[in-house]
Amino acid sequence: MAYVTETGYNEEVLIKENGLNDHFHDHHHGDKFQSNFITTYIFSQDHKMIARQFLITGMFWAIIGAAMSIVFRLQLGFPEENMAWLRPILGKWITVDEAGMGRLAPEFYYALVTMHGTIIVFFVLTAGLSGTFSNLLIPLQLGARDMASGFLNMLSYWFFFLSSAVMLYSLFLSTGPFSGGWTAYPPLSALPQASTGSGTGMTLWLLSLTFFVVSVLLGGINYVTTVLNLRTKGMTLWRMPLTIWAFFLTAIIGILSFPVLVSGFFLLMFDRGLGTSFYLSEIFIGGKALENVGGSPILYQHLFWFLGHPEVYIIILPAMGLVSEVLSVHARKPIFGYKAMVMSMLAIGFLSFIVWAHHMFMSGVNPFISNFFVLFTLIIAVPSAVKVFNWIATLFGGNIRFNSPMLFAIGFVSLFISGGLTGIFLGNSAIDIPMHDTYFVVAHFHIVMGIAAFFGMFAGVYHWFPKMFGRFMNEMMGKIHFWGTIAGAYAIFWPMHYLGMAGVPRRYYRFDTFEAFKHFEDTNKFITVAAIIVFALQIVFVINFFYSIFNGKKVTDANPWGATTLEWTTPIEPGHGNWEGNLPAVERWPYDYGKNGREFIPQWEPLAAGEQDGGNH
Amino acid sequence: MTGLIILLCIVMLAIVIIQIGKVTELTAQIRGEKDAQKESNEWNSKGLLIFGAVFLIFCVVSASYYRDDMLWYGVNESASVEGSSIDNLFNITLICTGIVFFITHILLFWFSYKYRGREGRTVLYMPHDNRLEMIWTAVPAVVLTFLVIAGLDTWNDVMADVKEGEDYIEIEANGMQFAWNLRYPGPDGKLGARDYKRITASNPFGQDFTDPKGLDDFYPDEIVLPVGKKVRVRITARDVLHNFYLPHFRTKMDAIPGIPTYWVFTPKITTEEYRQMLAKSDEWNEKMDPSDPESKTRAEMFNYELACAELCGKGHYSMRRVVRIVSQQEYEDWLKKQQSWYANNVHNKGGKVVINGKEESEDPFEGKVTPVDVVKDSTSTAVTVKKDSTAIAAPVKK
C-alpha cells in the first residue's frame, strides 16, 4: 500500500531468531482438525473460521432485523397507504379489507418491533460483533495458535446457531413471535391472555435467549482464558492492543451479567409454567382474577437491567476497541493516551454494573434510591468523555489515510458524541421524567449504540477483511456505503429527538389517536424515507462483501496497512495454527507509529539500545 | 409481475454498483495505488469538512424549526408547577452538552481535514500528554457534578409526596387493556377500598362497598382538575404494566398490578389559558381542516391528554383520556354534576360476584342502604353526609 515504506527489517528473520518455538509444528503432521469439508467449514474449531461463521450469521440477522424495521417504519410514516403488496411475504399479518386495503395488524407491528430489538441487540451487535472480532483477533493479535479451547469455541457458535434457529422458527408461529418489547417486561410477557405473542412465541423467545446466553458464556470463558494464558512471549498486558483489552473486558462483563439475566428468565418461566408468583400479583385479566399475589414486576426489571445496562457496553466496548485500533493505524499515529484508554474502559466496565436502575426511574422504585443511580450514571460520562477526547487527539498531527475503515471509525466518534451527550439528559432522572419511553430515548440509543456499534463493526470488517479472506473490499462501494449511511443515519435519528421532546411515546402503532402526537406526519414520512435509503445502502455493503470474497483485489503484501500488530505477521491466508514456524515474540507496545522518523515500528521489532517502550509511562 | 420488475431493477442496480466499483479499482491500479490514495485523502477529508459544517448547521436549523416542540423553548410549556423546573434543567443540560457537542465536532472534522494524508508529512509522535488528560478529565467531572446536584435537587422536589396535613385532591387512575379507568373520591375526599377479585363489568375498580369511603366515589370519563391545587394521583393497574403519562404536565409513572404508585403535581395553566398561549404559534393557528375556513384552529381544539407510556399490548397506542384544567368555580360546578357510582350502578342491582370460591352479592347491602345523599355545606368546604334514617347498618360516617 501507499504508505508502507521499506523499513529495513525482515519479519521472517526476526521471528525465527527471537520468536517463541512452542513445538506446534512438531505434533501436527497433517491437520487433524481441518481434514474435510465438515471439519473445515461447519464444525470447525479454528477461531478464524468460527469468526467468519459469527460474522455471516450476524449479517443474515442484520438483514432480517433491518428489513423488519422498514416494515414498521412504513406503518409509522405512511399509515394510510395500502400494504396489501406485502401480503405475499407477511401473510395474514397484513389484513386486507373488502376494498382491497391492506393494513399491518397492530399485534404484528409490536411483534416486528420486538423482534427487531432482540435480533439487533443480541444476534447482531453481541454475537455478530464481539463474536466475530474476539474470535478473529484475540489469537491473532496475541500470538496464539488458537483459542484456549477450540471445542468450546465451536460449541459457542453452535449454541448461537441453535438460538437463532429457535428464534427464526418463532417467526412462523400462527400466533406470531413474542410481541412485548425486547425487554419483555412481565406481566405482559408472563400471561398468554395478555397478548397473542406471549404464548408460544414467548416460550420460544425465552428458550432462544437461554441458548444464546450459553453461547455467550462459552465464548466469554474462552476469550478470558486465552487472553490470560496464551499471550506470546513478551506480550504483557500493557502491550496488548486496545482491541484485545476491549474484548477481554467485554467477556468479563458478559460472564458476570448474563447469568443474572438467565435467572430472571427462569423465574419468568416458572411464573409462566409452574404457577409461581415471582412477578405476578393481583391481576384481573381475561374476565378472571388470577390467584397470584405478592409478586413484583419490578423484580424482573432489576434482573433484566442488571444485564441490560452492561449489555449496552458489551456491545459498544468491542466497537470502541476496533475504532481505537483503526484510527491509530490509519492516522499513522499512536493512539493518544493508551493507558487512559484502558483505564477508562475499566472504569466504564466497573460502573456499568451499578447504573442499571437508570432504566427504571419511572417504574415505581423508591425515588430516593434513584439519587444514587443518577450519580453513578453521570459519572460514567467522564470516562466516556476521556475516550472521545483521546480519539480526537489521535487525529491531531496525524497523516490520515482516508479509506473505508478510517471513515467509519471517524463516523463512529461523531455518533458516539451525539448519542453519548443525550445520555446525560436521560441519566438525570428529573429530565428522564418527560423523556422516558419517548422517541428521545429511541434517538439516544440508536445513535450511541445501534448506529455507532454498526460503524465500529464496519470499520472492523473493512480493515480486517484482508485478513479474513485474503482480498480487499472494494473502496468505491465502501465509500458510497459510508457517505450514504452517515448522512442517512443522522437523518433518521436526529429528528426523533424533537419528537421525543414533544412527548411522542415510543412503541406506538399509530399517532393519530392523540392530538399531542399526531402532528408529525411529515417528520415521520421523512424518517421512513431515510430509513429505506439507508437500508438500500446496506445492501451495497452486502454486495461488496460477497463480491469481494471471490473477486476482490488480492492482498499481495502480508502487512497491507503498515500496521504494527501481530496478525499481519501471519501468512496472507493463515492456516490452522496461524503461524508456519515459530510464534512471533513481542518486543514493544502496539502503537509505535511515526516514532523516530519511521512510519511504523512493528511490535516484533526489538527496542533499540536506550529506546523507551511507548506503553510504559 | 411488479415484483419481478422490482427484482430486476435491484439486480440491475447491483450490477451497476459492482461495475462502478470494478472500474474505479482498475483506474486506481493504472494510475498507481499511491496516487489513488492521495486523491481519496483529498476528496474524503474535504467531504468530512463539508459534512461537518452541513451537519452542525442542520442541527441549529432543525432546532429552530422544531422550536415549538422543544422543552423550555417555544410553546411546549409545562402545564404543571413541577414540570417547569424540569424544563429549566433540560435547558441547562442542553447548553452544557451543546457546547461540548459543537467543540468536539468541530475539532473532529477539522483535524480530519487538516491532517489528511500528504506525502512527506511528518507525524507528531505524541503517545500521551498528562496535562491535557488531566484537564479533560477534570472539566467534565466538574460540569457533571454541577448537573448532578442541579438534577437531584429538582428530582427530589418533583418526586416529593404530599405532606401530613397538606391540602390536596386525591384521584385514582387505573390502567387496563386498553383504557384508563378514573376514580374520584366524592365529597368525603377519600377513595374507598378495593379488592381486585371483586372486579366485574358493573364494578370496574373492584371496589369493596362495605367500605363507606367508597360509596360516594364516582368514575368520570375525563380528568377535571382545578388550577393551582395539588393533586395526588394514585396509579394502579388491573392486568399488565401501564404508565400514567401526561405529556404537558411532565408526569410519568408506571402503573403496576399489585403495587400502587403515585404522582403529585400542581396544574398551573388552565386548558383555556393553554389554548391562548398556543395561539401565539403560527403552527397552532392552522385550521384543523385546511379546506374549510370556518373550522377551528388547532389551538382552539387543544386539550391536555392522558396517554399510556408503557407497552401493554396491541392497543397500547390508544389509551386516551382528556384532561381539563379549570377554575376552582368550574371545578365545583362539575363536581356537583357527578354521581356516585355505587348509587347508579350497583345499588340493589342484584349482581353476583365470586370471591374466594364464595358467591356474594355485588351490593353488600342488597339494596337495604339508601344511596347516600350528599349535600355540600355552603359555608365551608367540609361536607356532610345525610343518610336515610331508615337505613340499617349503614356504615356511612364522615
Ligand code: HEM
Ligand atoms: C454517557 C453515557 C450514557 C448515559 C448517561 C446513558 C443514560 C441512559 C439512560 C438514563 C437511559 C434510560 C432512558 C429511558 O429509558 O428513559 C438510557 C437508555 C439506553 N441507553 Fe444509554 N446512556 C449512556 C450511554 C449509552 C451507551 C454507550 C449505550 C450503548 C452502547 C447506551 C445504550 C442505551 C440503550 C440501548 C438504552 C435504551 C434501552 C431501552 O429502553 O430499550 N447508552 N441511557
Ligand SMILES: [Cu+2]
Ligand atoms: Cu443503561
Ligand SMILES: [Cu+2]
Ligand atoms: Cu400501554
